[in-house]
Amino acid sequence: MELAENITQSQRGIIGKIIDFYRISPSKDVSDNPDSFKRVRLATFLAATIGYAIYYVCRLSMNIVRKPIVDDGVFSETQLGIIGSCLFFVYAVGKMANGFLADRCNARRFLATGLLLTAMVNLVLGMTEMFWVFALLWGLNGWFQSMGAPACVVSLNRWYTSKDRGTYYGFWSASHNLGEAITFITIAMLVSWAGWRYGMLGAGVIGLCGFALIMLFMRDTPQSLGFPSPEPVAAKTPGKKGESAPDFNRAQKAVLRNPAIWCLALASAFMYISRYAVNSWGVFYLEAQKGYSTLDASLIISISSVCGIVGTVASGLISDRLFNGSRNVPALVFGLMNVTALCLFLLVPGEHFWLDATAMVLFGLGIGVLICFLGGLMAVDIAPRAAAGAALGVVGIASYIGAGLQDVMNGILIEGQKTIDPATGADIYDFTYVNWFWIGAAAVSVLLTLLVWNAKRQDNA
Numbered sequence: 001m002e003l004a005e006n007i008t009q010s011q012r013g014i015i016g017k018i019i020d021f022y023r024i025s026p027s028k029d030v031s032d033n034p035d036s037f038k039r040v041r042l043a044t045f046l047a048a049t050i051g052y053a054i055y056y057v058c059r060l061s062m063n064i065v066r067k068p069i070v071d072d073g074v075f076s077e078t079q080l081g082i083i084g085s086c087l088f089f090v091y092a093v094g095k096m097a098n099g100f101l102a103d104r105c106n107a108r109r110f111l112a113t114g115l116l117l118t119a120m121v122n123l124v125l126g127m128t129e130m131f132w133v134f135a136l137l138w139g140l141n142g143w144f145q146s147m148g149a150p151a152c153v154v155s156l157n158r159w160y161t162s163k164d165r166g167t168y169y170g171f172w173s174a175s176h177n178l179g180e181a182i183t184f185i186t187i188a189m190l191v192s193w194a195g196w197r198y199g200m201l202g203a204g205v206i207g208l209c210g211f212a213l214i215m216l217f218m219r220d221t222p223q224s225l226g227f228p229s230p231e232p233v234a235a236k237t238p239g240k241k242g243e244s245a246p247d248f249n250r251a252q253k254a255v256l257r258n259p260a261i262w263c264l265a266l267a268s269a270f271m272y273i274s275r276y277a278v279n280s281w282g283v284f285y286l287e288a289q290k291g292y293s294t295l296d297a298s299l300i301i302s303i304s305s306v307c308g309i310v311g312t313v314a315s316g317l318i319s320d321r322l323f324n325g326s327r328n329v330p331a332l333v334f335g336l337m338n339v340t341a342l343c344l345f346l347l348v349p350g351e352h353f354w355l356d357a358t359a360m361v362l363f364g365l366g367i368g369v370l371i372c373f374l375g376g377l378m379a380v381d382i383a384p385r386a387a388a389g390a391a392l393g394v395v396g397i398a399s400y401i402g403a404g405l406q407d408v409m410n411g412i413l414i415e416g417q418k419t420i421d422p423a424t425g426a427d428i429y430d431f432t433y434v435n436w437f438w439i440g441a442a443a444v445s446v447l448l449t450l451l452v453w454n455a456k457r458q459d460n461a
Contacts, residue, residue, distance in 0.1 A: 036225075036227075037222065037227050040219055040225060040227075041159050041160075041222075043217045043218070043219070044108075044155060044159060044217070044218045044219045045155075045156075045159065045168065045171075045172070046217070047213055047214050047216075047217035047218035048107075048111060048151075048152045048155050048156075048172065048175075048214070048218055049152075049171065049172050049174070049175045049178075050175070050178075050210070050213060051111055051112070051115060051148075051152075051175075051210050051211075051213055051214040051218070052111070052148050052149065052152050052172070052175040052176075052179070053175040053176075053178040053179035053182065053210075054115060054179060054182075054206055054207055054209070054210030054213075055114070055115055055118065055145060055148040055175075055179065055207075055210070056175070056176060056178075056179025056180055056182075056183060057179050057182050057183045057186075057187065057203050057206050057207065057210075058115070058118040058119055058121070058122050058141070058145070058203050058204070058206070058207045059087070059118070059141070059145050059179075060179070060180060060183040060184075060187075060279060061122055061183060061187050061199055061200055061202075061203035062080075062083070062084060062087075062138065062200075062280075063183070063279055063280050063281075063283065064183065064184065064187045064188050064191050064196075064199050064283065064294075064298060065191055065196035065199045065200065066080050066280075066281075066283070066284050067283065067284050067287050067288075067294060068191055068195065068196040068294070069196055072196070074129050075131060075134070076415065077411050077414050077415040077418070078411045078412060078415045079131055079411075080411060081407050081408050081409075081410060081411015081412065081414075081415075082135060082408065082411065083131075083134050083135050083138050084138070084280055084404075084407035084411070085404040085405070085407040085408045085411075086135050086136075086138050086139030086142065086404075087138050087139060087141055087142035087145070087404075088142060088276070088400045088401070088403040088404025088405075088407060089139070089142070089400070089401065089404040090139045090140070090141075090142030090143050090146075091142035091143070091145055091146045091396075091400040091403075091404075092142075092146075092396065092397045092398070092399070092400035092401045092403075092404060093143075093146075093397060094142060094143040094145070094146030094147070095146040095149065095150065095392070095393055095396030095397055095399075095400060096393035096394060096396055096397035097146075097393070098110075098143075098146045098147050098150050098151075098389075098393070099150040099389040099390055099391075099392045099393020099394070099396060100252060100389060100390050100393055101150070101389075102147075102150035102151050102153075102154045102389040103154055103252070103387065103388070103389040103390060105151075105154075106220045107151045107152075107154050107155040107158070107218075107220050107221075108151075108155075108214065108215070108218045108219060108220045109220075110147055110150075110151040111147065111148060111151035111152065111155075111214055111218065112211050112214040112215050112218070113147065114144045114145065114146075114147030114148050114151070115144075115148065115207055115210050115211045115214060116207070116208070116211040117144040118141050118144040118145055118207055119203075119204045119205075119206075119207025119208045119210070119211065120204065120207075121137050121138070121140065121141040121144065121204075122141075122200050122201070122203040122204035122207060123200070123201060123204035123205075124137060125137055125138070125200050126197045126198070126199075126200035126201035126204065127197070127201075142400075146396070146400075149376070149392060149396065150389045150392055150393060150396075152172060152175075153169075153376060153380065153388055153389060153392045154388055154389045155218075155220075156168055156169055156172060156388075157380070157388040158220075158221045158222065159221075159222060166316040166319055166320040166327075166377065166381075167316040167317055167320050168316065169316055169372060169376075169377050169380075170312050170313055170314070170315045170316025170317060170372050170377075171312075171313055171316065173312035173313075173315070173316075173368070173371055173372040173375070173376075173377075174308070174309040174312040174313050174368070176308065176312065176368075176371050177304075177305045177306065177307075177308030177309040177311075177312060177364065177368055178305075178309055179305075180279065180302070180304075180305030180308065181302050181305035181306050181309070182206070183203070183305075184283075184298045184299070184301050184302035184305060185298070185299075185302055186202065186206075187199045187202055187203055188283075188294065188295055188298035188299075188302075189295070190202045191294065192294055192295050250384075251383075251384035251387035251390070252387045252390040254383070254384050254387065255383050255384070255387045255390045255391050255394060256390075256394070258382065258383070260382055260452045261379045261382065261383060261391060261394055261395070262394065262398075263448060263451050263452050264374060264378050264379050264395060264448075264449075264452055265379070265394050265395045265397070265398035265399070266398055266448050267374050267445050267448035267449045267451075267452075268370075268374040268375050268395050268398060268399040268402075268445070269398040269399050269401060269402030269403075269445075270402060270441045270442070270444045270445035270448065271335075271338070271367070271370050271371075271374050271375075271399075271402075271441075271442065271445040272375075272399040272400065272402045272403045272406075273402045273403065273405065273406040273437075273438070273441035273442075274338060274342060274367075274438050274439075274441045274442040274445070275367050275370075275371070275403075276403040276406055276407070277406050277410060277434075277437070277438045277441070278301065278304065278342075278345075278363065278438070279301070280406070280407055280410070281410050281414070281434075282297070282300075282301045282304075283297045283298050283301055284414075285431065285434075286300060286301070286356070288414075288427070288429045288431075289429060289431050290349075290350065290351045290356070291351050292351065296353075300353070300356050300357055300360055301360065303357050303360040303361060303364060304360040304361070304363045304364035304367065305364060306364065307360070307361045307362075307363075307364030307365050307368065308364040308365070308367055308368030308371070309368065310364075310365060310368065311334070311364060311365040311366065311367070311368020311369045311372075312368040312369065312371060312372050314368075314369070315327075315330065315334075315368065315369040315372040315373060315377075316372065316377075318330055319373075327373045327377060327378050327381065328449075328452075328453050330369060330373070331369070331370065331373045331374060331378070331449050332446065332449060332450065334365065334366040334369040334370055334373075335366065335370060335442070335445060335446035335449055336446060337362055337365060337366035338362075338363060338366035338367060338370060338442045338445075338446075339439065339442045339443050339446065340362060341359045341360070341361075341362035341363035341366060342359075342363065342438055342439045342442055343439060344358065344359035344362070345359035345360070345363065346431070346435040346438060346439065347435065370445075374395075374445070374449065375395060375399060376391070376392045376395055376396075378452070379391040379392065379394065379395045380392065402441075406437075406441070409437060410434060410437070413433050413434050413437065414429060414431070414434060417429060417430040417431070417432070417433065417434075418430075
C-alpha cells in the first residue's frame with residue numbers, strides 16, 4: 001500500500017509540474033514587489049523576441065536547401081516555387097485569422113504552440129522526398145508560422161504604453177533579422193557539412209528549444225499576474241453599468257473599414273515581394289548567376305539580416321525621438337534605399353564580393369526599417385488599440401500573398417529562362433526578367449507609402 005501511495009504521489013507531482021509549466025501565471029503573486037513588473041515585462045519581451053526569431057529559422061530553412069535539392073534531382077525550380085508559395089498563401093490567410101484571434105487569446109500559449117508545431121514540420125520534412133508531402137506540410141507550416149507575429153504584437157500592446165511602443169516594436173522587429181542571420185549561418189553550415197536533410201532537422205531542433213524558452217519566461221498580460229494595465233488597450237463597451245471592457249468587434253470592424261490600413265497593406269505586399277525574393281532566391285541567384293559557393297552566397301545574404309537588426313532597432317528610436325512618432329519620412333527614405341540596394345545587387349554583373357556585400361548592407365538597413373513600419377507599426381498606429389492584432393492581420397494577409405506570388409513567379413521565370421550548355425551540360429540562367437521584377441516591386445511600394453502620409457489614429461473608433 002505504501003509503495004502504491006508513493007507511486008501515486010510521484011505521478012501527481014509530475015502532472016503538477018506539467019500543469020505549472022503551462023500555467024498563464026506563476027503560482028505566487030509577484031505584484032507586491034515594485035520591481036517585479038519591469039522584470040517580468042523584460043522577460044516577456046525577450047522571450048517573445050527570441051522566440052519569434054526562432055520562428056524564422058523554421059521558416060527560412062527551405063531557402064538554404066533549394067540549390068542542394070535541385071542538384072540532388074529531388075525537385076525542380078518550379079516545384080520548389082510551388083512548395084514555397086504554399087507556405088506564403090496559407091500564411092497570408094492564417095495571419096489575418098490569427099491576428100483577429102490573438103486579440104482574444106493567451107499570447108504566451110498562442111506563440112509557443114505555433115513554434116512547437118512548425119518545429120515538428122521541419123523535423124518531418126528532413127526525412128522525406130515526396131513532393132506532395134513537402135507541399136502539404138510546408139503549406140501547413142504557413143498556418144503555424146502565422147501564429148507568431150500576432151501573438152507578439154498583442155503582447156507588446158498589452159505590456160507597453162503608446163509612448164514606448166514604437167521603440168520596443170523596433171527592438172522586437174529585429175527578431176526577423178536575428179532569425180534570418182541564425183538561419184543563413186547555422187543552417188547553411190549544416191547543409192554544407194551534412195546535406196539538405198540535416199538543415200531541415202537542425203531547424204526543427206532549434207524550434208523545440210525556442211518553444212521551451214517561451215513557455216518558461218513569457219507571460220500573457222500584466223493583469224494575469226495582478227499588475228494593473230499600463231494604459232487602456234481597448235474601446236469601452238457602453239451600457240454595462242459603468243464597466244470598462246474591450247469592444248473587440250467594433251474596433252476590428254473599424255480596421256476593416258479604414259482605407260489607409262489597406263493602402264499600407266498593399267505597400268507592405270510589394271515590399272515583401274522584394275524582401276522575400278532576396279531571402280528565398282538570393283542564395284540561388286548568387287550561386288547560379290555569379291558563381292558563389294553555397295557557404296559564400298549564404299554569408300553575403302546573411303549580411304542583410306545582420307544589418308537589418310540595426311535598421312529595425314533604430315527605426316523605432318528614430319521615429320519616436322526625431323519625428324515625434326511619425327513614420328512617414330523614414331519610411332520614404334529607407335524605401336528609396338531598398339530600391340538603390342537592389343539595383344546595385346542585380347544590375348552589376350560578375351562576382352564582386354565587396355559590392356554585393358555593400359548592396360546587402362543597404363538592403364538590410366532598408367528592409368529592417370520597412371518591416372517595422374510597413375509590416376505592422378504604421379497600421380497599428382492608426383488602428384484602435386483594441387484591434388492591434390486585427391490591423392497586423394490585414395497587413396499580413398496582403399504581405400504574404402505578395403510573398404507567395406513572388407515565389408511562384410520567380411520559380412517560373414528562373415526555370416523558363418534556363419538553358420543547357422551543349423558543351424558541358426551545365427545549366428545557364430538568364431535573370432533579366434527576375435531583376436526587373438524585384439526592383440519594380442520595391443519602387444511600387446515606395447509610391448504606395450506616399451498615399452498614407454496624413455493618416456491618423458482612430459482612438460475612438
